[in-house]
Amino acid sequence: QVQLQESGPGLVKPSQTLSLTCTVSGGSISSGSYYWSWIRQPAGKGLEWIGRIYTSGSTNYNPSLKSRVTISVDTSKNQFSLKLSSVTAADTAVYYCARGNYYDSSGYYLDYFDYWGQGTLVTVSS
């Protein structure tokens, strides 16, 4: 059973960089047709996809956050990480890591988030 667990500071000062790590257990982060994503949710609001990293190392980011986001992977530790720079109070949210499961063959394409971490609250405040 795959499990994901977020870790990192729960409080970040404005203008600083938010850094979170997601540790994957129950399977190798570098095997299979998967990518690894970060998704956030401000209190009482909806889900916002932040970005993803494939096992190849290629990344995609939400255009609204692209200039501030970096996602990286450490296969030796079975972890992937999020860095969000120049944070403001608007970045206060529960941050989830999730596994993207995709299948692409002969014009048939599937892509969904099948495993999620429990989420970690990050507050941006001085």
Added chain:
Amino acid sequence: DIQMTQSPSSLSASVGDRVTITCQASQDISNYLNWYQQKPGKAPKLLIYDASNLETGVPSRFSGSGSGTDFTFTISSLQPEDIATYYCQQYDNLPGFGPGTKVDIK
């Protein structure tokens, strides 16, 4: 950029009622749509993938349909444990979520 809308934003229904939520995409996304259930304080859970495929272990009272720009999510007989917020999510290009529909018991 594909925009997703959902309606209604919230609803109240009685146990046993049929509940329907609609999701609309701003452009044709074929059947590249998933549905998730999120209970308070919990991570979202995948219910439906590829617009109409039931995820393993999900009760059969949940179903999805649609393609192109218009999609429907249905709970055939609402149960107390179905109280949650439901989100559609497109994957035509970069992933994106709808705003959610909160379902309560009347």
